[in-house]
Amino acid sequence: MQLKQKAVALMAFLLLGSNALVAQNDKTDLSVEKIMRDPKWIGTPPGNVFWSEDGKKVYFSWNPDGNRQDSLYSVNADGKNLQKVSAKDRRSLPAQRGEYNRAETKKVYEKNGDIFLYDIKSGKAQQVTNTVERETSPAFSQDEQKVVYMKDNNLYAWSISKGQTEQLTDFRKGRKPAEEGENAQRDWLKEQQLSLLQIVRERKQDKEAAEKQQKLEAPDRPKEIYVEDKVVNSVTLGPNERFITYQLISRPKNANVAIVPNFVTESGYTEDIKTRTKVGDAQNTYEFFVYDTQRDSAYAVKMNDVEGIYDQPAYLLQQEAKASASASAADSKTKKPEARATAIYGPYWSENGKHAVVVARSADNKDRWILKLDPATAKLTLLDRQRDEAWINGPGIGYGPGEIGWMPDNKSVWFHSEESGYSHLYTVNVNSGKKKALTSGKYEVSDVRMSDDKKHFYFTANKVHPGEKHFYRMPVNGGEMVQLTSMAGAHEVELSPDEKHLAIRYSYSNKPWELYVMDNKKNAKPKQVTNSLTEEFKSYDWREPEVITFKAEDGADVHARLYRPAKPEQNGPAVVFVHGAGYLQNAHKWWSSYFREYMFHNFLADQGYTVLDIDYRGSAGYGRDVRTGIYQFMGGKDLSDHVDGARHLVEKYNVDPKRIGIYGGSYGGFITLMAMFTEPDVFAAGAALRSVTDWAHYNHGYTSNILNTPYTDSTAYAKSSPIYYAEGLKGALLICHGMVDTNVHFQDVVRLTQRLIELGKDNWELAVYPVEDHGFTEPASWTDEYKRIFKLFEENLKEKK
Structure with a gap:
């Protein structure tokens, strides 16, 4: 009996050990279903990092327990005393965004539609307004004796010492009521009444006298x-x-x-x-x-006298030259140039109040001007003009005013420019117009701020490698850039109010974001605060993709991420991934915003695929020429970079040229369609997700910068839109699209579907997702989509056995 019990126990132990081994294997093996679950299975990274006003604590959103929503946590500046913030304490915190006085002893901010004045030393907030209407945009007046803010589209000022509120503007909807002399017929009738009727004259006189008295007694408005x-x-x-x-x-x-x-x-x-x-x-x-x-x-304030305001884009001048050449002398007419439409931003006043500058952008986005403004005369004086026949953009520049501020001398402003080919920091003197570059080189500068003592700049740059972001300090007039962060990857830094400490969100290519704190010193050691990853996520040995560079056909360097199987097959299959957004970087050394795709690429590598993720022409992080390399032809160099990448896989990584697939979403879906339609002998299968199929149907802000407009540059749209090339489809094509996509409309894929039907193509399929917008949110949708993508590759890129 005892032996029998021991045998049963041994069998149970063996079964338990076997089940534990299976469970462990299940835990480490990847599947589409596992990858595409609610991302909480990975762990929730910290986010929304900000300092307390006294600089003693770091606050951040975090969800280590996997709850439905994040909670607010705090940690001391030295990384100790990590704790969840109570709801009561959270409500009492001042708003993160606000404006400080010059000494940074007080802060004004909006919270729940009201304005507050916060005393940093005492930690007490004074409520300035408490109304049903919403007050916004609080700031200090120049003498810091008032708080100015907006309400109902008008500007108000609240006196800190007196507590009195004054309305500074009176903007009114509609047209100004007509005055005498503006309508001859009505004026004639009025004069007739006054000349004929005594009572009308008397009442008019009484009314005018009352109005005169009222005006004398009324306060200034x-x-x-x-x-x-x-x-x-x-x-x-x-x-x-x-x-x-x-x-x-x-x-x-x-x-x-x-x-x-x-x-x-x-x-x-x-x-x-x-x-x-x-x-x-x-x-x-x-x-x-x-x-x-x-x-x-x-x-x-008019731009009519500003240099370059009448300069038309080169593509229009070329069209006009061709039209003039083909027209007869009699038909040829000299067209008077028109000032281009612009938007003016600012003004940005010097701290001493003596000077103001504005930033102007042309509506065609070919020009950005920095101008000195004389408000008394509305005169503009040119300080700097950035012209790009493609379009103006880049870190610190963007599509609006960009980053700009005043130097300590109150005579110069700092700003970004891509004049050198990369976004760098410049200054220009508002009196002499003399310009100076503070940084230079084949890297980009972003997120600039000046130290409180105005002796240094702090900023982020990818100087070490295009795929790394580090935090730097530099003397305000230029000089040595001191690299403060050292770990390979990316650092998102929040400087403490006293500038003694850094709160850093850091990640590496196979390590999601975590929070660190560090002294603001070179070679200081960062201390990790959060450990967000689940045991399940950590149980898999996530690849560190190799960041490689290959040569494009035109000689340009192209950066990419490479994922390889543990034992690559000779003449094996490969998949090329195309990131979205166009102007975005993904061949870098930090945790990708495409984290699902990153995990999917690990899964594909486990299944024997080599995966290449390319930062093609048009991507961020590599300067102006890469950014604008797609001007007037999307599907040109950006697609040829992928063709060259496929060739590189064949030549260096033993990939079978007949077994290469391609996929991507949004812009990546567009490139996938262009690849399948115009390079059908390079890619055997493709999955196009939420794809633009015809750029004439996309939005104005993004598309007009790259392709101009359909009616002024129709050739660029025809060259760049997949719907014109659908007859070239040979390989297997999967199309996936959300039906409530408010960015790339479902209509895009419906029109392409009809085109494929009319062309008699039968090697394609369409999967629709009824509740999904552009970015999918439901795990079931993600899972279904990627199971279809994997099936597409398995059926078309794997050798039949």
Whole structure:
């Protein structure tokens, strides 16, 4: 009996050990279902990092327990005392965003639609407003005796010492009421009444006397400024409170807004979602004004005399030259140049209040000007002009005013420019116009801020490697760049208010983001605060993709991530991944925003695939020439980079040229379609997800910069749109699209579907996702989509056995 019990126990132990081994293997093996679950299975990284106003604590959002929502946590500046913040303490915190006085002893901010004044030393907040209406955009006046803010599109000032509120502007919708002399017929009738009827004359005299008395007794009020149906924006009070500047935005009345139908709704009815216009449709226009309170007068700031305002883009000049050459002398007419539409941002006042600069952008995005503004005369003086026949952009520049600020001398401003081919830091003197480069080299500078003592700049740069982001300190007038962070990867840094400590969100290519704290010193050792990853995620040996460089056909260097099987097959299969967004970087050394795709690439490598993830022409991180390499031809160099990448796989990594697939989403889906339609002998199979199929149907802001507009540059659109090339399809194509995609509309793929049907193509399939927008949110949708992608590759890239 005893032997029998021992045998049973031994059998149970063996079974338990066997099951534990199976469970461990299941735990480490990847599957599409496992990868595409709710991302909480990985662990939730810390985010939204900010310092307490006294610099003693770091706050951040975190969810180590896998709850439905993140909680707020805090840790001391030395990395000790990590704890969850109570709901009561969380509510009492001042808003993260706000404006400080020059000594940084006080802060004004908006919270829940009201304005607060926070004393940093005492930690107490004074509520400035408590109204049903929303007050926004609080700031200190130049003398720091008032808090100015916006309410109902008007500017108000609250006196800190007196507690008195004053309205500074009186913007009114509609047109100004007609005055005498503006309508001859009405004026004639009025004069007739006055001449014929005594009672009318007497009442008019009484009314005028009362109005005169009322005006004498009434306090001073701001000028009534009628804005018709325009939107008031960027209202700014000048240093001596004489000048108020503002922007007026005119919304187009005839713009046609695309509709996206939503089929799966709570009501049971199909509901329409209004989205956006299409590229080339009517867009907003902008005007910039100065209101001189001393003269009680408002007047426009015009760009008419600014250098380059009449310069048309090169592509239009080329078209005009061709048209002139083909026209007869009699038909040829000299067209008077028109000033291009612009938007003016600012002004940005020097700390001493003596100078103001504005940034102007042309609507065609070919020019960015930095200009000195004389508010009394509305005169603009050119300080710097950046011209790009493709389009203006880059780190610190963007599509708006970009990063800009004043130097300690109150005579120069700092700003970004891609003049050298890379986004670098420059200064220009507002009196002499002398410009100076503070940084230079084949790297990019971003996220610039000046130290409180105005002796140093802090910024992020990818100087070490295009795929690494480090934090630097540099003397304010240029000089040695001191690298403060050292770990390979990326660092998102928040500097403490006293500038003694750094709060760092850091990640590496196979390690998701974690929070670290560190002293603000070179070679200081960072201390890890959070450990967010689950045991399940850590149980798999995630690959560290190799960041490689290969030569494109035109000689350009192309960076990419490479994933390889543990034992690569001779003449094995490969998959090329195309990241989305166009202007985005993914061949880097930090945790990718494409984390699902990263895990999928590990899974593919486990299944014997070599995976290449390319930063093609148009990607971020490599300077102006790479960024603009797709101008007037999307599907040109960006696609040829992938063709060259496929060739590189064959030549160096023993990949079978007949067994290469390609996939990607959004811009990546577009490139996939172009690859399958125009390079059918290179790619045997492709999965195009949420793809643009015709750029004439995408939005204006993104597309017009790269391809201009369909009616002015139709050739660029025809060259760049997959729908024109659908007849070239040979390999197997999978198309996946969300039906409520408000970015790349479902209509895009419907039109392509009809085109494929009419062409008689039968080697393609369409998978639709009824509840998904552009970025999928449901794990079931992710799982279904990627199971289809994997099946596509298995059936078309693996050798049949």
